[in-house]
Amino acid sequence: MDIGQWLRGLGLQSYEQAFRDNGIDFDVLPRLTADDLKEIGVLPVGHRRKILDAIGEVAQRASADHSSTEMPHQAERRQLTVMFCDLVGSTALSARLDPEDLQEILRAYRSQVKDVVRRHGGYIAKYMGDGALVYFGYPQAHEDDAERAVRAGLELAKRIGKLNTAVGEPLNARIGIATGLVVVGDLISSGESQERGIAGETPNLAARLQERAEAGAVVLSDATRRLLGDLFELTKLTPSVLKGFPEPVQAWRALGEGHAESRFAALHGTRLTPLIGRGEELELVLSRWRQAKEGGGQVALISGEPGIGKSRLVLALRERLQDEPKAIVSYACSPHHVHSALFPFIAQLERSLAFSPTHSREARHSRLESLLQETVPEPSDAVVALFAELLGIPTGTQEAIAAMSPQQKKGLLFCTFVAQLEGLAAQGALLIVLEDAHWLDPTSRELFDQIVDRLQRLPVLLVVTFRPELSPPWIGFPHVTLLTLNRLAKAQARSLVERITGGKALPSEVLEQILARTEGVPLFTEELTKTVLESGFLGDAGDRYVLAGPLPPLAIPVTLHDSLMARLDRLAPVKEVAQIGACIGREFDHELLAGVVSLTEAELQAALDRLVAAELVFRRGVAPATTYMFKHAMVRDAAYESLLRKRRQDLHARIASAIEIRFPRIIEAQPELVARHFSEAGLKEKAIGYWLQAGRLAAARSANVEAIAHLRAGLASITDFPGTSRSQWELSLQLALGGPLLATKGFASSEVETAYRRAQYLSRELGRDTDLFTALRGLGYVHHVRGDLRQSMREFPEAIDLARRIGEPALLVQAYHFAGV
Ligand SMILES: Nc1ncnc2c1ncn2[C@@H]1O[C@H](COP(=O)(O)OP(=O)(O)OP(=O)(O)O)[C@@H](O)[C@H]1O
Ligand SMILES: [Mg+2]
CATH class of the missing domain: 1.10.8 (Helicase, Ruva Protein; domain 3)
Known part of the structure; x- marks a missing residue:
């Protein structure tokens, strides 16, 4: 499809020339902003909105296609939520049914699995007869993979229960879900049978939980449950002994959606700590509230990265306004309903109506009617019918809207929603909260455009929270304030x-x-x-x-794994560059990276540009001296930990050699860097010399704590060295440790004594007189300061003999000095 065709599809072909004149194609499209559109002459707000919404859909589609086809080249360590789904009693069915009928049932079953899993962003790894193995979190992680798995499980159980079969009795699925760290990749990568297998305990656990689930039930592991907060209604099952697991395993059964008011309440609600800081931000929003109450409606936009405290700030605001007379209406968007028209409005209505499963259709309808009567003066039959349709309550009033076009229905719905809010505002001050607007569906966005415009003359404060991926909406209106939350001090x-x-x-x-x-x-x-x-x-x-x-x-906390990985996976094609950068460290140098990756300079530059554009890393300096830094230490850790151990070792070895060959200045100034890479690469012989060099360099700069750390790292690497070579290295390290230990731990410390004692022993073993002298002198200090003169007396004659043997007058002077004190 070309851009002209796309615009025609939107009924906006009049802009085709403007798009072409300004060089806008599908590559540029996803980055177009409202201002860009204004600049190229798309002046009516409605047209701009339509185009931006359609761009959003193009981008969503592209990312969905991308995630379903883009497979990582390398096997990876990842946290995965694994789902096993099986048909109950299929063996009995196969005995009773004609194979053709059975095949028909299996086909219908698989198509349900495929559809449900795809819609929830899962990945079908394989079918095993009537069983299916599904991954959530691969190849694309989402911050809510566990939630997606449970949602998919519940929906699947329901759908399979409703499948029409030739047998005349309902089918049932049994579903097991477990979360944990696995290695995923092409474990069996020979030609046709290539399959994305995983290794680890998690798939096994999911399979065992599935086996013990009752027909139609969705059973979760405890680790999965911990990621869900109160998002779902669960019942605790009695722990049971499962094959392959030494202890009885705690599991949970998912019954359905939970009842929390918002995602924030569901995920953090029960364990809140008091608000810290954010005083200024809260004051700013409160001042907007005061303005709003006077009748000059306000909009406060709160933007910030995930977990920075947007929802917490809104909660603090609600707490501060607790005693003020006002009405509150809150809307919450959901990552699972980005394309469901009016989702936040529907969810809000459903919460106010508080239907229970026992409510009959009539009861639901009459509740809806009375709710509408409370908020809209004399709602017409058409309005009631429209709302009933929106909420999926089948009624006999549908003819009231049968003749209306979709456009008319939308117009009437919008009017009613706006009228409801106006009705509330007429009674007093009103606080409207819209949470997570980055997940707002396009229709709701359109409705909010109207609400934002309308509330300027009403006593209403609208507070909107969203992540930076959404460029702030409604900026430019005089009653809109943008507040960006920064990290805590x-x-x-x-x-x-x-x-x-x-x-x-x-x-x-x-x-x-x-x-x-x-x-x-x-x-x-x-x-x-x-x-x-x-x-x-x-x-x-x-x-x-x-x-x-x-x-x-x-x-890395298990609760953060998925969201950190999701940030990396979004950049799938260049993720490897981030992983290699992560091996170098939180900060990495362009030149060094170039020496390690197998990419051309242009490819590398393009990859780094993408990482910078996605704000995964910051760039500093001008080429060729550019350095990069991960924005979050945690994202670096996640990138690093996703690498298999073997691959990590290879990369560290490549990085260390690149430093040795090309960066003598790093070796001179920071030998500990190359030492660390050699250690991580498992090349201990190469590492040890650099650890010693780093220890001595730090000691010479009086960086004693660092010196001790480097030398101890050196000692840790020699444990499996063969005899003499081990003794030689250890002797040098122990002697080098003496000085920094003296300086930091004091002359009388037992750590100093241990280091010199060991050096004394080793230098005797190796016949090294000068080193032995140094060790004895060190011990001399220890005994002297401790006042242990008897021990001193025992050791000083040996020191004098040694100094004579070495024939170094300075040493002799030292020996006598140490005997004299
Ligand atoms: N200022 C604060 N004082 C105390 N706790 C805080 C503060 N800010 C955030 N928190 C806590 O940190 C966690 C994350 O905060 P919150 O959910 O508000 O982030 P968010 O910006 O809304 O994230 P998301 O984009 O994922 O919705 C919550 O448990 C919250 O209680
Ligand atoms: Mg939030």
């Missing part, structure tokens, strides 16, 4: 951690790691702190936590 993030730990202090190195990795994004801070508390490496010492052992690297 370090001190605020620290208080957030404190509130989650219930005021108990964390060991400082743990706290620092949490703050460094989460960088003031409240959601990250909350989730990582909770993960740390649950991880079991902290002991509870009453008013504080203590480390029960050495601090392991902090894992």
Whole structure:
């Protein structure tokens, strides 16, 4: 299709020439803004809106096509939600049915599976007879994969139950869902049988849960349940022993949708910490509220990245206005209903009507009628019928709207919705909340365009939250204010951690790691702190936590896995460049990256441009000295951890060699960098020399803590070295450790003594007099400061003998000095 054809499809062919004159084709289309359209002469707001909505659909379609066909080249480690679906009693069916009828049933069943899974963004890995294995989170992760899986499971169970079959009795599906870390990729990659297999316990668990599910039931693993908050109504099943699992397994049955008012309430509602910071932002919105109450309606747009605290701010606003007389109407968009016309309006109505499954059709209808009567003066039959149609309540009043065109129906619906809000505003101040407008469907957007225009003369504050992927709507109207939420300051993030730990202090190195990795994004801070508390490496010492052992690297919280991976997967073709960058580190240098990737300079540049445009990384400096930095440490970690261990090692080896060959200045200034890459590559012999060099360099700069860390890293790499070579390296490392330990731990510390003792032993073993002298001198300091003169007396004659043997007068002076003190 060309652009002219596309415009004709929208009934806007008059702009074809303008589009062509300005060089707008399908490549540019997704990036067009309302301002661009204005500039090229699309002046009526309605036309601009129509074009932007249609662009949104093109982009959505492109990304859906893309995600279904784009397969990662390499196997990856990922968190996946796996669904197993099976037909109940199919063996019995096959005995009773003619094979042709059976085939017909299977065909219908598979087509349902395919349709439901596709619509929820899943991926059918394979069919096994009447079973289907489905992945959610591959090849494209979504922040809500677990939710998608459950939604798909519930819908599938319902649909299979309704399938028309030749047998005359209903069919039933059994569904098991589990979430966990797996390796996914072409495990069996020979020709035709190529299949995206996964390795890990998760698929097995999903299969076992499916086996124990009752007919028509959807059963979830505990790990899946933890990702769902209160989004669904669940019942806890009794733990059961499953084949292949040592402990009884806790599982849950999903019954249906939950009843929370919003996603925020469902996902964070039960465990809220008090608001931290955001005082200015809250004041700004409150001042708009005061203006609105005077009759000058206002719109406050709150934009910010996921988890930054938009919904929390809205909640704080509602709390602050708790005692004021007002009405509140809240609309919430959903990632699963981006294309369902008027979804937020329908959902809001359904919440106010609070239907229960026991309500009859008549009861529903009369509730709807009385709701409409409360808000619209004398609703006509047509209005009631339209709303009944919108809510899917079949009634006998349909003839009232039978003759109306779709356009007329829409016009009347819009008028009624607007009139409802105007009716409320006529009674007093009104707060309207629209959450997650980046998922607003095009029809609702059109309706909100009208509402925004209309509320200027009403006592209404409309608060809209959205992520930066939506360029701020309605900007330019005098009554619209845009507020962008930034990350919390370090001190605020620290208080957030404190509130989650219930005021108990964390060991400082743990706290620092949490703050460094989460960088003031409240959601990250909350989730990582909770993960740390649950991880079991902290002991509870009453008013504080203590480390029960050495601090392991902090894992990415399972609750964040999907959303972090989703950000990377959106950039599927260039994701590999991000992964290689992540291997280099949070910051990576263009030149070094170029030395590691197998791409031409132009290809690499294009890939980096995409990463920058998607705000995954920031660019600094001018070519060729450009460096890049991941916007979030967590995204870097997710990119890194998605690589298979083997591939990570290869990449580290390539990076280390590239540094050795091309960047002597890095080796001179930061030998620890190349040491780390060699260590991660498993090339310990190469790593060790650089660790030693890094330790000595840091010690020479009095960076003693760093020196100790480098030298200890060196010691950790020699454990499996053969005899003499191990002793030689260890001797050098222990001796180098002595000075920085003396400086930081004090002369009398046992760590200093251990280092020098070990050096004394090793230098004797290797017959190294000068090193032995250094070790003895070190021990001399320790004994002296501890006042352990007897031990000193025992060691100094050996030091004097040694100095004589070495024939170095300076050493002799030192030996006598140390004997004299
Ligand atoms: N200022 C704050 N003080 C205390 N907790 C906060 C603050 N900001 C955010 N949080 C907490 O961080 C988590 C994420 O915040 P929230 O859900 O409001 O983010 P969001 O911007 O609405 O994200 P999304 O785009 O995913 O909807 C929530 O649990 C919230 O309670
Ligand atoms: Mg939110």
